[in-house]
Amino acid sequence: MKNIPVIMIIFGGSGDLAHRKLYPSLFNLYEQGLIHDNFAVIGTARRPWSHEYLREQVSDAIHETHDQVDENEVKAFASHFYYQSHDVTNVEHYVTLKKLAQELDDRYSAQGNRLFYMAMAPRFFGTIATHINDQHLTGSGFNRIVVEKPFGHDLASAEQLNKEITASFDENDIFRIDHYLGKEMIQNIMPMRFTNPLIKNIWSGEYIKNIQITLAERLGVEARGGYYDTSGALRDMVQNHIFQIITLLAMPEPKDLSSDSVHQAKQELLKSLIIPTPEEVKKNFVRGQYLGSDTTFAYKKEPNVDPDSTTETYVAGKTKFTSGPIAGVPIYFRTGKEFKEKKTRIDIVLKHINNPYGQAHSNNITIEVDPESKIYITINGKKIDEPGIRREDLTYVFSKEEMAKVPDGYERLLHDVFANDSTNFTHWSELKRYWEFIDAVEDAWQKENEAGNPEIAQYLPYRMGPKEADNIFESPTEHWIYE
Numbered sequence: 252m253k254n255i256p257v258i259m260i261i262f263g264g265s266g267d268l269a270h271r272k273l274y275p276s277l278f279n280l281y282e283q284g285l286i287h288d289n290f291a292v293i294g295t296a297r298r299p300w301s302h303e304y305l306r307e308q309v310s311d312a313i314h315e316t317h318d319q320v321d322e323n324e325v326k327a328f329a330s331h332f333y334y335q336s337h338d339v340t341n342v343e344h345y346v347t348l349k350k351l352a353q354e355l356d357d358r359y360s361a362q363g364n365r366l367f368y369m370a371m372a373p374r375f376f377g378t379i380a381t382h383i384n385d386q387h388l389t390g391s392g393f394n395r396i397v398v399e400k401p402f403g404h405d406l407a408s409a410e411q412l413n414k415e416i417t418a419s420f421d422e423n424d425i426f427r428i429d430h431y432l433g434k435e436m437i438q439n440i441m442p443m444r445f446t447n448p449l450i451k452n453i454w455s456g457e458y459i460k461n462i463q464i465t466l467a468e469r470l471g472v473e474a475r476g477g478y479y480d481t482s483g484a485l486r487d488m489v490q491n492h493i494f495q496i497i498t499l500l501a502m503p504e505p506k507d508l509s510s511d512s513v514h515q516a517k518q519e520l521l522k523s524l525i526i527p528t529p530e531e532v533k534k535n536f537v538r539g540q541y542l543g544s545d546t547t548f549a550y551k552k553e554p555n556v557d558p559d560s561t562t563e564t565y566v567a568g569k570t571k572f573t574s575g576p577i578a579g580v581p582i583y584f585r586t587g588k589e590f591k592e593k594k595t596r597i598d599i600v601l602k603h604i605n606n607p608y609g610q611a612h613s614n615n616i617t618i619e620v621d622p623e624s625k626i627y628i629t630i631n632g633k634k635i636d637e638p639g640i641r642r643e644d645l646t647y648v649f650s651k652e653e654m655a656k657v658p659d660g661y662e663r664l665l666h667d668v669f670a671n672d673s674t675n676f677t678h679w680s681e682l683k684r685y686w687e688f689i690d691a692v693e694d695a696w697q698k699e700n701e702a703g704n705p706e707i708a709q710y711l712p713y714r715m716g717p718k719e720a721d722n723i724f725e726s727p728t729e730h731w732i733y734e
């Protein structure tokens with residue numbers, strides 16, 4: 252598929268995401284010819300920029316992310332960019348925007364195709380969707396919309412936002428983006444599970460003891476304290492990234508690789524997601540806040556954070572499904588700020604088997620997602636010159652040259668939007684289910700807060716989070732594999 256005609260409108264064209272991710276990714280797609288002669292991008296934001304200034308910004312964004320570029324190519328690419336000063340809350344501005352989109356459609360023979368990208372603060376998503384509808388911004392060709400995370404703050408607000416977006420867009424044209432689904436090793440979960448008899452045949456509660464997912468961040472809330480304090484680790488990381496990973500690990504095999512079949516398999520699984528009761532939340536979840544290294548309340552002293560905040564900068568929890576290949580297997584997850592290192596990692600912990608050698612190590616399958624990309628399986632064997640069992644890792648790893656070729660998640664996902672492939676985007680019915688789970692946990696925590704006895708573990712920075720998270724395991728023989 253090459254040279255797709257389209258007018259793309261980016262809401263938030265002066266923002267960080269547009270600069271660091273969208274412009275460089277679009278350039279790479281332009282270089283590959285996916286978008287080429289018949290496209291234009293309208294960047295919008297409130298600032299009074301000119302077309303020329305936006306083009307300079309686009310050019311800077313490419314130079315910042317590419318070692319070597321052909322300057323003529325950059326110039327030719329940037330010439331497709333137009334800036335429209337636009338306050339998303341001002342209805343009249345949509346009239347001007349529509350006029351520009353129509354002019355560019357004619358100039359670039361874009362065949363009435365429109366792609367809208369919501370790259371700004373989520374509180375504006377509903378407003379933008381409403382005005383796209385009431386000011387008739389959609390074109391006569393295809394109309395697609397990419398919605399950044401977070402999609403809602405809870406189930407009720409997500410439903411409201413979905414209603415506002417579906418007023419103008421069909422479900423098939425709504426691309427709810429989660430950049431984790433563009434990552435190499437996340438995209439590797441399905442091939443790993445379904446093409447290896449060695450792995451596929453042990454993917455059940457008979458062999459798997461538990462699954463552990465860790466999304467560790469090294470940084471604190473930095474300058475995002477005001478926003479983060481209204482969100483927390485559960486909404487910020489579990490509702491989207493962690494649940495996407497869990498779904499890929501637990502879903503049944505799709506009947507083929509079409510987007511419909513993959514989503515069908517995910518939805519079949521999610522029907523059997525166990526929504527925790529308040530008692531289960533108390534038992535199976537730990538929320539925490541980071542301390543300073545002198546054990547003072549560091550999070551509560553961050554700029555724009557409520558000094559009495561109960562927002563969690565760390566969460567660990569457990570979930571299970573009643574159907575699917577790993578029905579009944581506990582899936583433990585944890586994520587938070589100020590871990591000892593930045594890492595995303597999945598550990599599949601296998602059960603021990605009786606053997607004549609006595610104690611052996613469990614065969615764990617580990618998928619490292621970030622910063623490294625590799626899979627390794629622990630294997631038992633014989634020690635050379637003494638009795639006993641030695642443990643080695645069999646590793647599936649990429650060379651440096653291969654890693655250099657891996658496209659950024661945003662590039663992959665934007666490619667899919669242009670190609671109309673929604674396999675790696677979140678379907679509404681999946682998102683709805685994730686929110687049902689998150690709301691159950693948030694409600695239980697809220698009740699604890701209101702009763703004046705919230706249990707919020709404190710943890711020292713740059714370690715592995717609160718020790719209370721060691722107590723969520725079902726049996727004393729289980730523990731976090733990644734320490």
Ligand code: NAD
Nearest residue numbers: 263264265266267268296297337338339370371373399400
């Ligand atoms: P940002 O604050 O850097 O950019 C926001 C943009 O919105 C700016 O262009 C700003 O001028 C514009 N804006 C603000 N108010 C406006 C108004 N009333 N009318 C018109 N424009 C207005 O934010 P960001 O970091 O680029 O994030 C954008 C979205 O992308 C968010 O939903 C965020 O969660 C998501 N996201 C960002 C990143 C990232 O790396 N930055 C990563 C993943 C997801």
